[in-house]
Amino acid sequence: xxxxxxxxTESESVDAVTARVGERTDPRISLVMxxxxxxxxxxxxxxxxxxxxxALAVEFLTKTGQMCDGNRQEFILLSDVLGVSMLVDAxxxxxxxxxxxxxVLGPFHVDGVPEYEMGTNISxxxxxxxxxxxxxxxxxxxxxxxxxxxxxWSDNEDGFYDVQQPGIQxxxxxxxxxxxxxxxxxxxxxxxxxxxxxxxxxxxGQLLGNLGRHPYRPAHMHFIVSxxxxxxxxxxxxxxxxxxxxxxxxxxxxxxxxxxYTQTPDGDTRWQSTFDFIMTPDT
Amino acid sequence: xxxxxxxxTESESVDAVTARVGERTDPRISLVMxxxxxxxxxxxxxxxxxxxxxALAVEFLTKTGQMCDGNRQEFILLSDVLGVSMLVDAxxxxxxxxxxxxxVLGPFHVDGVPEYEMGTNISxxxxxxxxxxxxxxxxxxxxxxxxxxxxxWSDNEDGFYDVQQPGIQxxxxxxxxxxxxxxxxxxxxxxxxxxxxxxxxxxxGQLLGNLGRHPYRPAHMHFIVSxxxxxxxxxxxxxxxxxxxxxxxxxxxxxxxxxxYTQTPDGDTRWQSTFDFIMTPDT
Numbered sequence: 001x002x003x004x005x006x007x008x009t010e011s012e013s014v015d016a017v018t019a020r021v022g023e024r025t026d027p028r029i030s031l032v033m034x035x036x037x038x039x040x041x042x043x044x045x046x047x048x049x050x051x052x053x054x055a056l057a058v059e060f061l062t063k064t065g066q067m068c069d070g071n072r073q074e075f076i077l078l079s080d081v082l083g084v085s086m087l088v089d090a091x092x093x094x095x096x097x098x099x100x101x102x103x104v105l106g107p108f109h110v111d112g113v114p115e116y117e118m119g120t121n122i123s124x125x126x127x128x129x130x131x132x133x134x135x136x137x138x139x140x141x142x143x144x145x146x147x148x149x150x151x152x153w154s155d156n157e158d159g160f161y162d163v164q165q166p167g168i169q170x171x172x173x174x175x176x177x178x179x180x181x182x183x184x185x186x187x188x189x190x191x192x193x194x195x196x197x198x199x200x201x202x203x204x205g206q207l208l209g210n211l212g213r214h215p216y217r218p219a220h221m222h223f224i225v226s227x228x229x230x231x232x233x234x235x236x237x238x239x240x241x242x243x244x245x246x247x248x249x250x251x252x253x254x255x256x257x258x259x260x261y262t263q264t265p266d267g268d269t270r271w272q273s274t275f276d277f278i279m280t281p282d283t
Numbered sequence: 284x285x286x287x288x289x290x291x292t293e294s295e296s297v298d299a300v301t302a303r304v305g306e307r308t309d310p311r312i313s314l315v316m317x318x319x320x321x322x323x324x325x326x327x328x329x330x331x332x333x334x335x336x337x338a339l340a341v342e343f344l345t346k347t348g349q350m351c352d353g354n355r356q357e358f359i360l361l362s363d364v365l366g367v368s369m370l371v372d373a374x375x376x377x378x379x380x381x382x383x384x385x386x387v388l389g390p391f392h393v394d395g396v397p398e399y400e401m402g403t404n405i406s407x408x409x410x411x412x413x414x415x416x417x418x419x420x421x422x423x424x425x426x427x428x429x430x431x432x433x434x435x436w437s438d439n440e441d442g443f444y445d446v447q448q449p450g451i452q453x454x455x456x457x458x459x460x461x462x463x464x465x466x467x468x469x470x471x472x473x474x475x476x477x478x479x480x481x482x483x484x485x486x487x488g489q490l491l492g493n494l495g496r497h498p499y500r501p502a503h504m505h506f507i508v509s510x511x512x513x514x515x516x517x518x519x520x521x522x523x524x525x526x527x528x529x530x531x532x533x534x535x536x537x538x539x540x541x542x543x544y545t546q547t548p549d550g551d552t553r554w555q556s557t558f559d560f561i562m563t564p565d566t
Contacts, residue, residue: 006530008369008537013373021495022495032330036365039329041367041370043321043322045370050371051371051375058359061344061347061348063348065347065348066349075341082320083291083296083297083320086296088334089334090293091332092333094293210312211303211308211316213304247303251299254290
């Protein structure tokens, strides 16, 4: 090892750190950590980070960790508002043109929700802006997929998920699982979702404030669509025309995921929204 | 705003995030955060971070935050072992050739330590490897500086600082403040410091293990040297010949900070180490 690497210098700071990695280190850990050090040092050099800013960063990260508990994951929020969650999702779920795209899972999915008959209304707290959700699940060639599992959830008309208001909202309010028949069709009733702020009473909310950003997400219905032999689609459909479509706090909106909600004044449901899921074969 | 920026895409992920910063945002916050997002996204794209690795990173950062309390700052340790602390120090304390260089402050400095007469022995727990520390404080031209304040601290012969062992070590063990006279000279007795591991029972220790790195710091004496009209020097002198000189866990060693420790078998002290501090004018 040369002295310039053994002893720290500003110009060779990256080499000083990466040269230290042990020879028997897992190659992937080595690659990821060396890239992290390279980019982290480049960032610090680019902005010539001051010692006061460094201390602020240490304090911010510490508070972010200490805000986390069983119900709150402030580091995921941080990842979300920096576009990191969407980027990792995008890299790991590249799909051919025409296939339904992914977006962030979000923190409010629940396992073990009941499977219902098609047509069931999943809004259990008397939501007034009822909506019929419908569409078809197909492969890339348009062939309907039988046995596709559609796991859906949304907020209620006050902008809260049931798990955010235990004891206030009915259990499994605005959640359900549906399975397609041979025609690949799905339909169920819920409510037209509403926009809501991400939790913004912690360090991440403060960061958004300092950046002049609002904490709102545009209204959306969550879907996980899975079928044997196909890549699982974790996505939302966004309500066309929502105020926050072009400024989602977590960057979840993709153009192909915006769905029309049309009024049906004389039916049982006041709105309807059609969205088809086009699945990519498993690789 | 164009659609490609309003709606997230993998290729324009950075623009999607940076375009969101409010117009009245403090320009420095804007610059730092936009650079952070640029480098963070570049890192993720370079390594094509998997979703499992992302989840591991969230868990690691959360644990790191939750390891912090009044006595333990795990994020500073993380900064240290990634070379970030040294890099920020280097960028903010560039000095002309010949001037004494900085290194990391470390977590064990204490304010309000007593000022002693030159020659005082600061080892209060009967350390056997006693050492005379001596030298001169001058400006860049070699002129002795009167009234220079020298704040020193080291571990004891077991490798612990007094604040790590309250009730075991005497209060202010191996700590002292000395002020130079007109000749700029300083001298005091202490012990020859010993190498020790940084706290490695937390997430950062685990990271070091995964990277095949040891947690040791080479033996060193801490100095803060300040004089009116000059940049304060926060530094260590490292014991020449120490096993860990070329592998300091926190990258603190600079070549100019290595000091000879020579044996003086017939004197009152068994070792002596001479180190001169050459101060840079305040800018």
